[in-house]
Structure formats: structure tokens, C-alpha cells
Amino acid sequence: MRRLRLNLIVTIGVLTFVLPGSLYADDITMLKQQLEAAKELIQSLEQRIERLEQNQSTSAAVAEPKEITKADAAEQENGSFSIYGFAQTDFIQDFNRVDPDWNAALRPSKIPTTEGVYGSDGETIISVRQTRLGFLTEYPTTYGDFKTKLEVDFFGVGSDAGQTTIRPRHFYGELGPFLVGQTHSLFMDINVFPNTIDYWGPSGMVFLRNPQLRWTPVSGDTTFAVALEDPGNDVSWSINDGGDDAGELQSQNDLPDLSARVSHSGEWGYLQLGGILRKVGFETVGGENANLSDDTLGWGLNLSTNINLFEKDRIILSAVYGEAIANYMNDGGNDLVVVGGQAEALPLLGVVAYYDHYWNDMWSSSIGYSFNSIDNNEDQADDAFKLGQYASANVLWYPTPKTMFGVEYLFGKREDKNGDTGDDHRIQFSFKYSFDKLFPISF
DSSP: OHHHHHHHHHHHHHHHHHHHHHHHTTOHHHHHHHHHHHHHHHHHHHHHHHHHHHHHHHHHHHHSOOOOOHHHHHHHOOEEEEEEEEEEEEEEEESSOOOGGGTTSOOGGGSOSSTTTTOSSOEEEEEOTTOEEEEEEEEEETTEEEEEEEEEEEEOOGGGTTSEEEEEEEEEEEETTEEEEEEEOTTSOGGGSOSOOSSSOOTTSBOOEEEEEEEEEEOSSEEEEEEEEOOOOOEEEOTTSOOGGGOEEEEEOOSOEEEEEEEEEETTEEEEEEEEEEEEEEEEESSTTOOOEEEEEEEEEEEEEEEEETTTEEEEEEEEEEESOGGGBSSOOOSEEEETTEEEEOEEEEEEEEEEEESSSSEEEEEEEEEEEEOOOTTSOTTOEEEEEEEEEEEEEEEETTEEEEEEEEEEEEEETTSOEEEEEEEEEEEEEEEEEEEEEOO
16 A cells, blocks of 8 residues: 555656656647546555555454443343342350340340349350342333342241341342332341340340331432232230130231331431331130130331431431330331230330430441330230340441441340340441442343
8 A cells, every 4th residue: 555655756857857858849649648647646646555554444344342431231121130248257245145046136025034044144146147249130121210129138037037048138139119129128127236246236126027018109308109018917915715626726817018208308417207107916826715816916116217317327216106016116016915815906106316426427426225115914814925125335336438347336225014124235347348349231
């Protein structure tokens, strides 16, 4: 290519010197012949250059893919898949003893009110059960963004209590204003949970991840949502009921719980009111006279707020009151007691008051108190749970944005219906490393 261009330049230069000589020779005919020959040569060379340039452009287009801009990528990658979570190790020095199935967290209801039931000395616990793993997907549809969430930790509960095993936390799909699956109950407020490192947290807050069908028709600074949730209740015999021929006592729930929530937020923080309405009952099975059954109305109101202070600080307050709502509480108590063959709903009051303070970008502290109180029926057993108190204070250090070291003091106290009490003190040290990764996907 360069040689052809050079020949063209040389030819033009030669003509520049030839033309003046021809004029002096006064040879008009020779001049015309030379001009015609030069024009043909130039045209031929230009055509060859043009063909070669076209061939070269075509070859380059085949060999090198088109550069994709961010805008092109955004059009192609119309969804996302992300993995997130953290690895956490807790070192707990307990100065008293609690139910060994629950010693990796402080729950007042698991504190014995009879001395020496689980041993007389304290104990050391090292746990990784708080470790968490989650998966999120999101992509647009003609009906709005479709989102899914699957999240687990390793804190065994129920039949797995005391074990380090997979425990489902969230498992749901969300399309526009509709959500189906298991996640936080609409009756609760997750933002009431303070910046603590204890797994279980304040006893007096509403806390339940529940299977549900949810609709959120209003969203924004003011939100409103309603849901049908999986029902459940804790029921016990009174001291004058039960017996070998009465059969096994179990809860009976033949209608879903109806929950609703309204909240309003601003720069100052937010205020939220949650409510629940439920039909709760019991039945007996397996005994000679196992034909008892009854139900009653359960209801509750949960008022909560976060008040913002300074740059990151917040005051956390909540108060919940209702009847037969212990199933939705973070810790302790029965929903119903069977008295004379009838279901009696138990009133409950729960309170949380905490303050989260951020000293700077690397240090924070949280301090507060909470309680959960049951208004026992006079016919309940003497050792029935009446009051659970919980308090904590900590100092947390964030040497990097994804790493945390913390130390926390915890106090818990249980009181039974007959006035017997038990308490526990512990120090917890925790290390946590968080991670998250986002992957664009297309469909």
C-alpha cells in the first residue's frame, strides 16, 4: 500500500520536470500524449489503492470483533445474580449456664430458675452458627421486576436445636407488589434489631420469619401492605386440666393469620405500625377422652420507630401488645392455656429501647434493654414463663469495610409465674468477614 502511494508521488514529480522541457521543445503533440498517459496511470493507481483499502477494511472487520460499549452491555445484561453472606466465629464465655441446646445465643426463656439444672459452673462456647449465605436474582418482565431470595445460616432450631446445620431464613419470589414465600412477618419490624453480635437479640421484639402471601399496594415514603401468614401457636394445660386419658395437647389452626403494616419515613427516621388478627385453638388426640377442642381470637399491635441522630446514630424504640401473639415474639411465653377445656388467650407486652452509636467509620457501639412480659392465667403452672429481660452493650471495630471484630457484654433474666428467677451474664467476642459478588445475566 505504501509502495503504491510512493509510485504515485514519484510519477507526479517526474511529470513536473518533463512538462517544462516539452514546452521549450514546442512539441504540443508529445505534451498531450504524456498528459494522457499520466492521467491513465494515476487513475489506475488510485483504483488499485481503493480496492486494497476496501479489502483491508473487510479483513479487519472479520478478524476484530466490534467493541461493546457499556450501553450495549446494559441492553444485553438485563438481569443479575448475586452471592452474599459472611463467615462469623463467636467465642462466648458464659458465667452461668443455660439450656445447652441454646448456649450459642442468650434467650431469657432458656435460663433455668432452678439452680444447678444445667450445671453449677459457667462454660466456654465457640460457635460458627451465625455464618450466613445468600443468593439473589433479579430481572425485568412485562409485569415488573421479578426478584428471588434464598438465604440460610447454620443455627439449628426445633429438632435441630444445638446443632450446626443448615437453617432456611428467607426463601421467596417477588413480582411487583406481590411476594410469596418465607421472609420476615409483616407484623414485625426488622429495623428494630440493634447492632449487636448476639445471635438472638432483644427478647421483647416481634421476630418471626414466616411463610406468607403478601401484597404491597402502596410504596414510597408511605407504605402499606397486607399478608396472609402461616398460623401457629404455643398452648399448654392449666394445672387442673390434662391427664393420661385427656390425650396429647396440640395447637389447631384452620385459618391463616391476617397481618398488615403501614409506615412513614423521612430524613428524621420512620414510624411504623403493624397489626395482626388470628384465630388460635387447640385439640387433643390419642387419649380415651381425646375429644377436646376450642379456639379464640388473637390480635396484636406493634408500634416501632428509628430516630436518626448525627450522621449514622439511631434511637430504636418499639412496643407491642396483644393477646395470643407469643408465637410472633423473639422469645418466651405461651399463646394459649387450656382452662376447664376452653382456650384462654394470654395477654403479652414487649418493649425494646436501644441506641446505636458510631464513633467514626471504624468504631461503633450499641447499648440497650428489652423485656417480654406475659400476664399469666391464675390456673397456669407455677413454672410458666412470666418475664424475660435482656440487656447488652458492645464495642465493634471495623478495620476494613468487610471485616468486624467485636466484644459484647450480655445480661439475661427469667422470672416464672411463682416468682422464681434465674439470670445469666456472658461476654462474647466475635469475628466476621463479609463478602458479596454481583454477576450480570441475560435471558
